[in-house]
Amino acid sequence: MKSALRLIFAACLVFLAASSLPAANKTPSENAYVSVTNIASSVGMSVKKSEADGHVRYTLSSKWSTVELEEGSPVCRVNDVQLHLSAAPVSRGTLLYMMRSDYKKTIEPLLLPQKFAPAPDLKTIVIDPGHGGRDDGAQNKAAGIKEKVMTLDLATRLKTQLEERGYRVLVTRTKDEFIELPDRPAYAAKVKADLFISLHFNASTDTSVFGAETYILPPAGRPASSNSTYDQSPVAGNRFDEWNVIAAYYVQRELVNTLGAADRGVRRARFAVLRPLSCPGMLVESGYVSNRTECAKIAQSAYRDKIATAIANAVDAYSRTVRRVQSAQ
Ligand SMILES: [Zn+2]
Structure with missing residues (x-):
């Protein structure tokens, strides 16, 4: 019973870490967030960082696709098309982080559709x-x-x-x-x-x-x-x-x-x-x-x-x- 309680307590902590935005002085939890630089290297895209009006913007590019993400904005662009994320990316140190689920459910399917089970033939x-x-x-x-x-x-x-x-x-x-x-x-x-x-x-x-x-x-x-x-x-x-x-x-x-x-x-x-x-x-x-x-x-x-x-x-x-x-x- 005790260990079960400990497990539940630990699960609650993980849930809290995953569901709240990271504190300004902490590196975002790798469970909930992923750095945009890591995403870029995992999919073979180059990264360019720019700053305008105090906002940090990262542009990921490959021969085929461009992804633009901005600190504090829940709107990203994939090949110039706007898509709303569930949370705005956040800057920590020199890196920009986005929610892992936003990457998995919004950006990755567009970059790597072959990673997912095929949809039914469109008839x-x-x-x-x-x-x-x-x-x-x-x-x-x-x-x-x-x-x-x-x-x-x-x-x-x-x-x-x-x-x-x-x-x-x-x-x-x-x-x-x-x-x-x-x-x-x-x-x-x-x-x-x-x-x-x-x-x-x-x-x-x-x-x-x-x-x-x-x-x-x-x-x-x-x-x-x-x-x-x-x-x-x-x-x-x-x-x-x-x-x-x-x-x-x-x-x-x-x-x-x-x-x-x-x-x-x-x-x-x-x-x-x-x-x-x-x-x-x-x-x-x-x-x-x-x-x-x-x-x-x-x-x-x-x-x-x-x-x-x-x-x-x-x-x-x-x-x-x-x-x-x-x-x-
Ligand atoms: Zn209507």
């Missing part, structure tokens, strides 16, 4: 047009725009483009009807989807906010990108953590590069449509209807076609990575 895609029926979603009343109408229209355009590229595509709704949130991932499981894409448009009380965001589940035990107090226990969708971030990275990259949207990054949220997923998946917020300029774009069918092209390009990039990893194993 069937379920597109989920957000909202519907009595649930209008976000609105811009002045412009006469309802999110539920825009997501259904975008889903139809995306379905056409993906089918032209040879995928089997199913949608969770084809008309203006209300569908319960759990029924959407349940449908993806029923049709044995290999990828789930929930389509949304965003709104903010701050009408100056605009740009694209792609959401995936936070890893178990890590917080969401907003100040969510949601239970952090593992959920079914966490089985695909590595492929979730790979798929979301491509979607965010294409929304920025193909569409020209402002980059608000890959973010983390335990959305009801993502938690029970039986395949990799994400929720895409292609723009803000609350911003006058972006809403005017979203209202144009040519712009919605371009959003569909951006997401379809991302799906192709994801599929190529899945096949590359399969053939390497």
Whole structure:
């Protein structure tokens, strides 16, 4: 009994060390944190340190990839695409440290996808047009725009483009009807989807906010990108953590590069449509209807076609990575 108590006490200490930011005068615990220099040498990347406005920035580079990390900022960039980490990297002495779980769940899958179990061959895609029926979603009343109408229209355009590229595509709704949130991932499981894409448009009380965001589940035990107090226990969708971030990275990259949207990054949220997923998946917020300029774009069918092209390009990039990893194993 005594030794069991000691074990529990030791486990609590480890947990505390792993869950709190390191004290300023201490080297971060190697259990919870890893130095960016160590990461770089383990993956064969060079490191360049720079300082601006009192912040320390590390740029890791190889022939193929660039990773930028900044002291005090939870936002990193991989090949110029923003991704939100669960904690900001911290400087100690001459080194920058990041949470090991942030490296494992956000950066490593993008640098070394072949390290992880392959995702299923990408054949069937379920597109989920957000909202519907009595649930209008976000609105811009002045412009006469309802999110539920825009997501259904975008889903139809995306379905056409993906089918032209040879995928089997199913949608969770084809008309203006209300569908319960759990029924959407349940449908993806029923049709044995290999990828789930929930389509949304965003709104903010701050009408100056605009740009694209792609959401995936936070890893178990890590917080969401907003100040969510949601239970952090593992959920079914966490089985695909590595492929979730790979798929979301491509979607965010294409929304920025193909569409020209402002980059608000890959973010983390335990959305009801993502938690029970039986395949990799994400929720895409292609723009803000609350911003006058972006809403005017979203209202144009040519712009919605371009959003569909951006997401379809991302799906192709994801599929190529899945096949590359399969053939390497
Ligand atoms: Zn929505």
